[in-house]
Amino acid sequence: MxxxxxxxxxxxxxxxxxxxxxxxxxxxxxxxxxxxxxxxxxxxxxxxxxxxxxxxxxxxxxxxxxxxxxxxxxxxxxxxxxxxxxxxxxxxxxxxxxxxxxxxxxxxxxxxxxxxxxxxxxxxxxxxxxxxxxxxxxxxxxxxxxxxxxxxxxxxxxxxxxxxxxxxxxxxxxxxxxxxxxxxxxxxxxxxxxxxxxxxxxxxxxxxxxxxxxxxxxxxxxxxxxGEGLCHVYVDADADLDKAVAIATNAKAQRCSVCNAAETLLVHADVADAFLPRVLDSLAEAGVTVHGDERVRSVAAAHGSPATVVEATEEDWSTEYLSMDLAVRVVPTIDDALAHIRRYSTQHTEAIVTDSLRASRYFVSRVDSAAVMVNASTRFTDGGEFGFGAEIGISTQKxxxxxxxxxxxxxxxxxxxxxxxxxx
CATH class of the missing domain: 3.40.605.10 (Aldehyde Dehydrogenase; Chain A, domain 1)
Structure with missing residues (x-):
């Protein structure tokens, strides 16, 4: 010894x-x-x-x-x-x-x-x-x-x-x-x-x-x-888009260097054309760089978005940025969103924005993470916010x-x- x-x-x-x-x-x-x-x-x-x-x-x-x-x-x-x-x-x-x-x-x-x-x-x-x-x-x-x-x-x-x-x-x-x-x-x-x-x-x-x-x-x-938090926000087909813009922006930009900040935004294809221009404007105002898939980049170009939008790579989906960067992907269905989360999540916090009770229950029952938010920012995963008064950390294991x-x-x-x- x-x-x-x-x-x-x-x-x-x-x-x-x-x-x-x-x-x-x-x-x-x-x-x-x-x-x-x-x-x-x-x-x-x-x-x-x-x-x-x-x-x-x-x-x-x-x-x-x-x-x-x-x-x-x-x-x-x-x-x-x-x-x-x-x-x-x-x-x-x-x-x-x-x-x-x-x-x-x-x-x-x-x-x-x-x-x-x-x-x-x-x-x-x-x-x-x-x-x-x-x-x-x-x-x-x-x-x-x-x-x-x-x-x-x-x-x-x-x-x-x-x-x-x-x-x-x-x-x-x-x-x-x-x-x-x-x-x-x-x-x-x-x-x-x-x-x-x-x-x-x-x-x-x-x-x-x-x-x-x-x-x-x-x-x-x-x-x-x-601690390690690769957190997702999923905007469902039945989302209130005003709430979705506010939640996505808050989850990423309110304090980007912490483990409960969002790193990936998933958007249902049915609301992509209506939602993406609005959220890109909001993220641009907050100073966020978007790492977008082809659909996101296409909408940004057509909209003339002021946001900085770069091509998303495979690495982006598994990156905990802890910075003013956000990976954004359009998904065809809620099941595709869930499949993405299962593949890349660190099982910290995931959020769904939806007015559909059925969709929220479906999402909650199938996400295997320490915390699941329904119509709320990922930033609420915190001992103080949960009413515990204090915390030693956020466990991502079972x-x-x-x-x-x-x-x-x-x-x-x-x-x-x-x-x-x-x-x-």
């Missing part, structure tokens, strides 16, 4: 011990600790932003894009907002100990299935230091110890933040080792975390396609896949959770059976 593996396994072992002490703590103790975290973040904002400035300077020197630098940057106002988010988590119900089902069996045994923490959760994520606090707070609230492995680009920021979090936990009753930074900046440390089976209960990758696939491929620890992962999804269950000298 290499030195970095020993170091990673050592922090994981401490996290496992901390998780055992954290699991039985009351909501009052955990909430008090989180409030201490929020207050300490604000008090130590200057120290955090100074460390963050080091990361930002390195990112600029490395030629990092302005958009990525903005995601990396922390200001006193942003630290205050992060602290406020922690306070919001305090207000959420604690799922630990909730009875899922149970009752008295015919033989007199009392059977209860209750929610319990997962244990030790490893988070592997890219250069957004706010995730360090969000993940730690959600894990603590749900009774889990957390191992945080951010990207090397935010190492100074994450080190400072985790030091503040651990300081805040001292004396609260929550074990300090419930929050730890995974040592090391190289891929070797991330790999060591992925291989810490028996010490780490689950890994959650947060980031782009390459990161997620790397963790899924290389990890021996169970993984919950999150085990153990699917869709936005709130506090409840960060628990497992166990059965408690109480008898009175019962023998089988």
């Amino acid at each position: 290499s030195e970095i593996e020993r170091e990673v396994h050592a922090v994981a072992a401490r996290a496992k011990d901390a998780a055992a002490d954290l699991a039985p703590l009351s909501r009052a103790v955990k909430d008090a600790a989180l409030l201490a975290v929020a207050d300490t973040l604000v008090k130590r904002a200057e120290e955090i932003t100074a460390a963050n400035a080091e990361d930002v300077e390195r990112a600029k020197a490395d030629g990092t894009t302005p958009a990525m630098i903005d995601r990396l940057t922390l200001t006193p106002q942003r630290v205050e907002a992060i602290a406020d988010a922690v306070r919001e988590i305090v207000e959420l119900p604690d799922p630990v100990g909730e009875s899922v089902r149970g009752g008295v069996l015919p033989n007199g045994l009392d059977l209860r299935q209750i929610r319990v923490p997962l244990g030790v959760i490893g988070i592997i994520y890219e250069g957004r230091p706010n995730v360090t606090v969000d993940a730690a707070a959600l894990c603590l609230k749900s009774g889990n110890a957390v191992l945080l492995r951010g990207s090397s680009s935010a190492y100074s920021s994450n080190s400072a933040i985790v030091a503040v979090l651990r300081e805040a936990l001292e004396g609260t009753g929550v074990p300090v080792d419930a929050v730890q930074l995974v040592p090391g900046r190289t891929r070797e440390s991330a790999t060591a975390l992925m291989r810490a089976r028996g010490l780490v209960d689950v890994l959650i990758p947060r980031g782009g396609k390459t990161l997620i696939q790397s963790v899924v491929r290389d990890s021996t620890v169970p993984v919950i896949e999150t 085990l153990h959770a699917r869709g936005p992962m709130g506090l409840t999804e960060m628990t497992s269950t166990k059965y408690v059976v109480t008898g009175d000298g019962h023998l089988k």
Whole structure:
């Protein structure tokens, strides 16, 4: 075992011990600790932003894009907002100990299935230091110890933040080792975390396609896949075209760099001539480049659309742009739309726009994705929008959770059976 593996396994072992002490703590103790975290973040904002400035300077020197630098940057106002988010988590119900089902069996045994923490959760994520606090707070609230492995680009920021979090936990009753930074900046440390089976209960990758696939491929620890979203909007033959234009534009352009933004628009052939000129105008006004099939390009040319329309390639149908680009295809039937979605979707979110109850039910019953929207933007797939208050990520798999992962999804269950000298 290499030195970095020993170091990673050592922090994981401490996290496992901390998780055992954290699991039985009351909501009052955990909430008090989180409030201490929020207050300490604000008090130590200057120290955090100074460390963050080091990361930002390195990112600029490395030629990092302005958009990525903005995601990396922390200001006193942003630290205050992060602290406020922690306070919001305090207000959420604690799922630990909730009875899922149970009752008295015919033989007199009392059977209860209750929610319990997962244990030790490893988070592997890219250069957004706010995730360090969000993940730690959600894990603590749900009774889990957390191992945080951010990207090397935010190492100074994450080190400072985790030091503040651990300081805040001292004396609260929550074990300090419930929050730890995974040592090391190289891929070797991330790999060591992925291989810490028996010490780490689950890994959650947060980031782009390459990161997620790397963790899924290389990890021996169970993984919950999150994030990658190749989302579709299908405009049916019976759609209200005013709604369809608004939904398609919002799904793509309201915030294009997130996983619940639409990447492909499918249009039923019966409404293509009426709908495409209108949606192309709307997308052009929003600054979206359209990657269109032959029918889309033909309508755009005939209409004299101001939109930038380029020829769609096979690659476009499987691309999560995360930019102001949208692939657009005309389909002969709803079944063709469904076939396209089955082939290219990452099973995140799909939407149908239709006034036909039959079509909506048909679409919903045949789409195999974490969320299906009927006459609503894909942008609503979000823990906050769903009323969960917060989320650790959006799971695109089927085990153990699917869709936005709130506090409840960060628990497992166990059965408690109480008898009175019962023998089988």
